[in-house]
Amino acid sequence: MYANDGFRELGRDECLRLLTKTPVGRIVHTRHALPAVLPVNFRLDRDGAVLLRTSAASELARAVDRSVVAFEADEVDVVTHSGWSVVVTGLAAVVTDPVERQRLARTGPRSWAPSPEEVFVRIHPELVTGRELAAGRSLYGVSLPP
Template identity: 70%
Template sequence: MLRNGDFQTLDRPDCLRLLGRVPVGRVVYTQRALPAVLPVNFRLDADFSVVLRTSAGSELARAVDGAVVAFEADEYDTVTHSGWSVVVTGRAAVVTDPAEQERLSRCGPESWMPVGDGVFVRIESDMVTGRRLTGT
């Protein structure tokens, strides 16, 4: 049974620190007027935006470019029933600036999926929320 102290709301700095510790999260977006969720590897950029790499022709790139999306990442322990979850909400955009593309090619995430025509997608961290569950 949970007590009031078992959930902790996380502030923005704690959320961003936790996001920087994990390599995989989920993009939540709209596809053909329905909710869609896709797990992706990502990197938190210096401006605290979420950056991922995908194929230029992918449904993900087409669906999120210019749209407001959510990005969720978490970490949990099934034995202790503890963990955390962070949600970033903001506008997503395919990176088109050549200098930014070059910079991200050097330090941005590599897609875990093979992408020959890869593009970077940036999700602005306009709203960042999170919570921690402390277990047994």
């Protein structure tokens, strides 16, 4: 973080806590050697892993399985010019263990676009970073209007 840029760095625990407050984020992966970003609904697992549920036949499931991805979620208040953003970077994998799949079917995220055959994708949180912009903060000596 740059000094005096108006943002506060967030610790890992605070980042994971904030992720429980929003149901939608964005997964960033590689598609044809270029970055691709897709909005997804998600849930955090008990170990802090990000869980997605998608069609087993989806391009997303094939593209991210056993790949390093980034996942970002945020909350922004455009009126008060405040908010936060959290990025989780780590290895994504389709959950294949039958016992784990059964557990996630009960506790994991529900698909917003259900399909006949779905899989869970787990993103192991290797790197968790975040930052917050508090309302009324002065940027570069200029006070923002309320």
